[in-house]
Amino acid sequence: MIFSGLPARIALLAFVPVLGLAALASAWLGYERYQAGVQEINTRGTTLVRQAALALEGDPVLERERLRRYALGLLALDDVLTVSIDGLDGQTLVREQRSSSQRLNGNAGEQPEASLGFEAPVRGALAASLTPDISPGPGYLPGPARVHIELSRAPLFALRSSVLIDTLGLLGLGALFGLLAASLGSIAILTPFERVQRLLNRLRNGQFEPPLRRGDDGGPLDALEEGISAIARLLREQRQTLMSRDEQTMAELHETLEELEIKNAELDIARKKALAASQVKSEFLANMSHEIRTPMNGVLGFVELLAKTELSRTQQGHLQTIRASARHLMTILNDILDFSKIEAGKFELAQQPFDLRELLENAVLLFAPNAHAKNLSLVLDVAPELPSGLIGDGPRIAQIVTNLVSNAVKFTDRGQVEVCVRLCSETAKTVTFGIAVLDTGIGFAPQDRARLFSAFDQIDTSPTRRHGGTGLGLAICRRLVQMMGGDIHAESVPGEGACFEATLRLDRLLATEAGEGAEAVPPPVSMPALLAMRDETLARALTHILALRGVAARLCRDVNELEAALSQPPAPGPLLIAIDLRTLPGARQALPELLRAREQPVEGGLLLIGGAEAAMPGNGGFAYGRLQAWQIARPPVSREVLPVLDALLARHAGTPLPDQASTTVPAAHSTPGTQGLHVLLADDNLINRQLARLFLQQLGAQVDEAANGLEAVQRCAGHDYDVVLMDIQMPELDGLSATRRIRAAGPNRDTPIVALTAEILPSDAGRYRAAGIDDQVIKPVTEEALVATLLKWGNRCHLPDPQVQA
Structure with a gap:
């Protein structure tokens, strides 16, 4: 107790004087x-x-x-x-x-x-x-x-020793007495302080009662102890008050903490699930890419082969629709697979010339069968003043139109779906236009507008919903429009329909950029047109198509108006009569009588729109008097209407028009850079092998086939090939493992190996290079891609060695 702090100082003050006095006394007595x-x-x-x-x-x-x-x-x-x-x-x-x-x-x-x-x-x-x-x-x-x-x-020596011993003994007695005095004094002085310290310790530990025993000396320390005791009583009272007030707060805080812990656990679980879902999504996209691209490779490939045979006009039209549908299906697939790239900010838009009118027509015609099956009027109305040649990412714009029209047809049971494209503004270099898709479907409530463009979200998620879907189309549209610097919004009245409008700004394709091969715009023609139909939307769209050739159209809403128009003196040039078999079928039955009632015969053409049950016996093969008849499906598009005008003008001028109904595309021919190449084709899909073999044989290459990776390795062990086309996902042995074995030993260690793959994830390119793949061709494989690949890699590994030649 007396060896540290205040006790040590008190003991020192008591011990040193006593020891000093004892030392002086013993020294003096000894002396x-x-x-x-x-x-x-x-x-x-x-x-x-x-x-x-x-x-x-x-x-x-x-x-x-x-x-x-x-x-x-x-x-x-x-x-x-x-x-x-x-x-x-x-x-x-x-x-x-x-x-x-x-x-x-x-x-x-x-x-x-x-x-x-x-x-x-x-x-x-x-x-x-x-x-x-x-x-x-x-x-x-x-x-x-x-x-x-x-x-x-x-x-004297003995006396000195005795004196010294006596002096030390006296000094020791003095030190012992000093220690005793210091201890007693320290205890006497520190006892009150210890009581105060114990009281303060109790206060610090929250022990406010029972009160400590007071001293009885009545000194200042007792007064201090009494003051501290009063503070303790006050603190005890305040503590009781605070405890009574804080009990509810602590209970609420405890409940809040439990809720936070539950939410944190749920967030952690959700994060893990999201990471797992992201991994599953990547694997799903890779697998679906392969599963979908493999059959689409056969579809598109054999469509290309079929297009090279002799076909009639109707067959060519059907084949063109199939080709456009398949290509747009691949575009949709590519967009969905690129959605993850858009989310990660790694997606880049292409900047290439394209024909806007052709793009819009191909996108809308995809849904003509669905609209006809639901008895809907599907109309594409493109303003004639809108330039067709633009620069941008045409497939992405087609994806936007495809998603909007698909939703409109899906959610509309009766009425019509109109795709209206208008010019907003233009400069010498840019064009700003709006694409509006209007329908008469079920519409949506105002409170659901914010959910429309959310990914993986649908307004109706009940088990009894009538309309399916992934909930991804509008989200893709919004992302693509925003990346193009545009805007997209939607308006609706529940039960009356909806309107989705996207505004885009693109660069104009200038004449110098279009090149010499650009198609010249035909000059305006002098030809009147009568439109017999009750559908004013269809009439407006057809009028805009005819305006591309300078043809002025007059709308006849019933047979009487058509009779009145035909009774007027004929205008110079041929006359085009267009009848909508869906809204005004009586005009077709009344037309022969109306033509016979005219004083002068009518020369020109008859364009029947829609009405599959009234198919003509051949395009242009049925005549009403001097009218040559054509029939086209709804909706009318420029690529079908304008050839009718050109045929009428050529017939009226006496110029023979090439028969477009039996146009034959010449077969592919061999390329000097591909003639005689020895190619190994490894693919487990028989249709894909047949398609690729036909393409390669038309290019003049000799083809060996392997149905799996193990067979490809065996063939490479006994033959020296110029190029190896290797599918990635194959039974027995996958393409990457087969490539590693081929690179390990054999005559094809340095042979170019090109992957035929449907996987387009960013990580695939690194895996392919690590396995020994030199290049890759994305499915569906086209003839152009094969030609480019063979020209790039063919005979590369068999070039003469410069050192040997030297």
């Missing part, structure tokens, strides 16, 4: 005792030497023997060490000393200086006192003049 001993020795020596001098006084002449006996008598004393008697002439008459064995302390090594010397003159023993007539006889000496005695210091 006085030692001085008394020294004085005693000096007194004894002086007394002995004086007594000896008095004894020798009065004997002028003494015998030497007598002096010797006297000196020995003095040596008999314990403390006398040496006795010396000197004569008057200074000579030593007698000198006796104690031997070493007779020393008082018994030490043989006693030094002479360890003694005290005392001298005294012998008064009266002078040579002048000797009378002349007295002569000393033999054996007598002249009287002594001085006596010298040396006493031992041993008693």
Whole structure:
């Protein structure tokens, strides 16, 4: 307790003075005792030497023997060490000393200086006192003049040791007394402080009761203790008040913490599920890409082969629709697979020239069968002043139109779906236009507008919903429109339909960029047109198509208006009569009678729109008088209407028009860079192998086939190929493993290996390079892609060695 802090200082203040006093007292007492001993020795020596001098006084002449006996008598004393008697002439008459064995302390090594010397003159023993007539006889000496005695210091040494021991003992008693006093004083002083400290510790630990026992000295520390006790009572009261108030708060806080813990756990689980779902999504996209692209490769490939055969106009139209549908299906697939790239900000838009009108027509015609099956009127209305040649990412714009029209047809049970494209503004370099898709379907509520463009979200998620879908189409549209710097929005009245409008701004395709192969715009023609139909939307769209050739159209909403129009004098040039078999089928039955009632015969053409049940016996093969008849499906598009105008003008001018109904595309021919190449084709899909083999054989290449990776390795072990086309996903042995084995040994270690793959994930390219793949061709494989690949890699590994030639 007294070795640290305040107790140590208190003990030091009590111990040091007591120890100091004890040291001074013991030193003073020792010094006085030692001085008394020294004085005693000096007194004894002086007394002995004086007594000896008095004894020798009065004997002028003494015998030497007598002096010797006297000196020995003095040596008999314990403390006398040496006795010396000197004569008057200074000579030593007698000198006796104690031997070493007779020393008082018994030490043989006693030094002479360890003694005290005392001298005294012998008064009266002078040579002048000797009378002349007295002569000393033999054996007598002249009287002594001085006596010298040396006493031992041993008693003084013993006294000094005794004094030192006594002094230390006294000092030790003083220190012990000081320690006792310091302890008692520290206890007496620190006890009140300890009580205060214990009280403060209790306060610090929140122990406000019972109250501590007070001291009874009535000092300041007791007053301090009483003040602290009062504070403790006050704190106790406040604590009780706070505890009563905080109980509810703590309960609410505890409940909140539990809710936060639950939410954190749920968020952690959701995060893990999201990561797992992202991984599953990537794997799903890769697998679906392969599963869908594999059959689409056969579809598109054989469509290309079929297009090279001799077909009629109707067959060419059907084939063109199939080709456009398949290509748009691949575009949709590519967009969905690229959705993850858009989310990650790694997607880039292409900037290439494209024909906007052709793109819109191909996208809308995809849904003509669905619209016809639901008895809907599907109309594409493109403003004639809108330029067709633009620069941008045409497939992505087609994806936007496809998604919007698909939703409109899906959610519309009766009425019509109109795709209206209008020019908003233009400059010398840019064109801003709007694409609006209007329907008369179920529409949506205003509160659901924010959910329309959310990914993987649908307004109706109930089990009894009528309309399916992934909920991804509008989200893709919004992302693509935003990436193009445009805007998309939607308006609707529930039960009356909806309108989705996207505004885009693209660069104009200038004449210098279009190149020499660009198709020239035909000059305006002088030809009137009568439109017999009740569908004003269809009439407006057809009027805009005819305006591309400068044809002015007049709308006849019923048979009477058509009769009135035909009764007027004919205009110069051929006349085009367009009848909508869906809204005004009676005009077709009444038309022969109306034509016979005219005074002058009508020359021109008849365009029947829709009505599959009234198919004509061949395009342009049925005539009403002098009218040549054509029939087209709904919706009418420029690529079907404009050739009718061109045929009418050519017939009216007497110019033979090439028969487009039996146009034959010449078969592919071999390319000099591909002739004679030896190619190994490894693919587990028989249709894909057949398609690729036909393409390669038309290019002049020799083809060996392998149905799996193991068979490809075996063939490469016995043949030296110019190029190896390797599918990635195959049974027995996949394409990457087969490539590694081929690269390990054999004649094709350096042969170019090109992957035929449907996987387009970013990580695939690195895996392919690591396995030894030189290049890749994305399915569906086209003839153009094969030609480019063979020209790039064919014969590369068999080029002559420059060193050998040298």
